[in-house]
Amino acid sequence: MPDTLIQIRDLHFTRAHKKIFAGVNMDIKAGRITAVMGPSGTGKTTLLKLIGGQLKPDQGEIQVDGQNVHQLKRADLYKLRKKMGMLFQSGALLTDLNVFDNIAYPLREHTNLSESMIRSMVLIKLQAVGLSTAHKLMPAELSGGMARRVALARALALDPMMIMYDEPFTGQDPISLGVLVKLIQDTNHALKLTSILVSHDVEETLSIADEVIILSEGKVIAEGSRDEILQSQSEWVRQFVDGKADGPVPFHYPGDSIEKQLMQAPK
Amino acid sequence: MKALINMLTRLGRGSLFLIKILAGIPQLFLRFNLVIRQVYSVGVQTLLIILVAGLFVGMVLALQLHYTLTTFGAEDTLGLLVDLSLVRELGPVVAALLFAGRAGSALTAEIGLMKATEQLSGLEMMAVDPIERIIAPRFLAGFLSLPLLAAIFSAVGILGGYMVGVDLLGVDSGAFWSQIQAKVDFYDDVLNGVIKSIVFGFIVSWIAVFEGYDCVPTSEGVASATTRTVVHSSLAVLGMDFVLTAIMFN
Numbered sequence: 267m268p269d270t271l272i273q274i275r276d277l278h279f280t281r282a283h284k285k286i287f288a289g290v291n292m293d294i295k296a297g298r299i300t301a302v303m304g305p306s307g308t309g310k311t312t313l314l315k316l317i318g319g320q321l322k323p324d325q326g327e328i329q330v331d332g333q334n335v336h337q338l339k340r341a342d343l344y345k346l347r348k349k350m351g352m353l354f355q356s357g358a359l360l361t362d363l364n365v366f367d368n369i370a371y372p373l374r375e376h377t378n379l380s381e382s383m384i385r386s387m388v389l390i391k392l393q394a395v396g397l398s399t400a401h402k403l404m405p406a407e408l409s410g411g412m413a414r415r416v417a418l419a420r421a422l423a424l425d426p427m428m429i430m431y432d433e434p435f436t437g438q439d440p441i442s443l444g445v446l447v448k449l450i451q452d453t454n455h456a457l458k459l460t461s462i463l464v465s466h467d468v469e470e471t472l473s474i475a476d477e478v479i480i481l482s483e484g485k486v487i488a489e490g491s492r493d494e495i496l497q498s499q500s501e502w503v504r505q506f507v508d509g510k511a512d513g514p515v516p517f518h519y520p521g522d523s524i525e526k527q528l529m530q531a532p533k
Numbered sequence: 534m535k536a537l538i539n540m541l542t543r544l545g546r547g548s549l550f551l552i553k554i555l556a557g558i559p560q561l562f563l564r565f566n567l568v569i570r571q572v573y574s575v576g577v578q579t580l581l582i583i584l585v586a587g588l589f590v591g592m593v594l595a596l597q598l599h600y601t602l603t604t605f606g607a608e609d610t611l612g613l614l615v616d617l618s619l620v621r622e623l624g625p626v627v628a629a630l631l632f633a634g635r636a637g638s639a640l641t642a643e644i645g646l647m648k649a650t651e652q653l654s655g656l657e658m659m660a661v662d663p664i665e666r667i668i669a670p671r672f673l674a675g676f677l678s679l680p681l682l683a684a685i686f687s688a689v690g691i692l693g694g695y696m697v698g699v700d701l702l703g704v705d706s707g708a709f710w711s712q713i714q715a716k717v718d719f720y721d722d723v724l725n726g727v728i729k730s731i732v733f734g735f736i737v738s739w740i741a742v743f744e745g746y747d748c749v750p751t752s753e754g755v756a757s758a759t760t761r762t763v764v765h766s767s768l769a770v771l772g773m774d775f776v777l778t779a780i781m782f783n
Contacts, residue, residue, distance in 0.1 A: 320654060320658070344660035347657075347658055347659070347660040356650050358650065358651040360655075360656075361652070372661070375659070376660065417655075420659075
């Protein structure tokens with residue numbers, strides 16, 4: 267496996283007339299946890315969808331494991347996706363299947379394993395996320411944290427080379443949060459995966475990230491190891507890491523001043 | 534002008550989507566259990582409303598026609614008229630309208646919610662094509678179910694007509710059935726009705742799955758897509774009924 271698993275060059279992407287990325291370059295190192303952080307609306311989830319080939323960039327290229335994602339034929343893209351796991355913010359479990367069948371789904375689709383082998387594999391994956399006894403539950407019976415753990419087990423089902431986590435910590439209680447942080451770290455190290463962790467939860471993300479990339483207004487504004495980011499004196503980085511309300515990212519939405527608005531007659 | 538361009542763009546997207554669905558159908562013969570499960574949810578669960586509505590439509594037809602036919606002393610033709618009305622027209626059309634309201638709206642809402650909760654994206658990232666696994670089985674199930682439901686609607690309607698005409702209003706039972714046997718043509722009447730229901734099944738299922746797949750993935754987006762499915766399907770069925778009737782019976 268090369269040192270750099272994902273290489274993004276000159277990425278431009280526009281959605282609904284809004285420029286999301288304007289010339290983004292980044293390298294995701296193999297075998298490391300890379301956190302992609304930034305304020306809400308900076309296109310972090312969009313970046314994951316671009317890496318997974320679900321969206322097409324206006325310009326630029328994304329190479330995953332040496333392959334240009336957006337020039338692959340459908341069959342080759344699907345082949346590559348089998349090596350990519352993705353944990354969606356909502357879990358994205360199939361609501362008409364129980365926990366067991368959700369995890370067995372990719373195995374049944376892509377392998378010719380016998381049902382007894384699939385059963386063993388599913389239970390092992392569930393055991394890894396601490397939910398082997400919950401395999402008969404339906405997704406609606408799971409808490410938010412449990413649903414994400416099941417989704418993680420499903421993402422691991424095909425033994426991928428990398429996993430993309432989309433906001434895994436959002437809306438979790440402190441116990442679930444702790445469990446997820448530990449699981450992501452343990453999974454990455456035990457299975458020697460490459461992890462991309464998209465999040466704006468600074469404390470939890472920085473506690474496990476090896477590398478950090480901070481995005482804002484369509485550009486990479488800072489990148490480096492966790493320690494480099496924590497010690498950075500850049501105003502952008504400090505505002506984000508320290509959670510300051512005002513700074514280079516303004517508190518007020520751009521537009522006319524309040525004085526001018528108050529003087530205007532209502533339309 | 535902008536509305537026209539938007540409409541044509543959606544029609545184009547819908548047509549491309551239909552081509553992808555049709556391309557995915559041969560795969561389904563290897564996984565026919567996916568279709569059977571959907572036939573249950575789309576077809577079998579619509580059966581009750583079809584049975585009840587068919588019965589009442591047949592009973593009302595018999596009452597109305599009997600009132601007019603007795604004026605001319607022609608009440609023996611009641612069975613024939615009830616049968617022709619149902620088999621040629623009301624069976625396929627009313628069954629399609631009920632199907633759009635019951636099954637079409639459910640299909641749109643289900644697919645729309647799967648999109649809103651990222652289940653479709655999740656399948657794509659598992660290297661599974663959602664059009665092959667989720668959309669095509671639902672489309673095929675709708676397409677197969679409606680002709681059967683329309684046939685059941687017509688059959689129950691004729692029984693309803695018999696109950697009112699023969700048991701309640703005193704029309705001769707032998708005349709009721711023999712007129713049907715003598716005058717209803719299999720090709721001109723029954724087969725044309727079946728062709729209509731096949732076309733309606735295709736249109737309603739296409740609109741329902743497309744609206745779900747193409748909806749804005751929010752609560753409001755799913756709600757308006759569901760409404761559009763019912764409105765567009767109903768109008769398409771009625772419009773297409775006129776076209777088909779003009780071709781078949783003139």
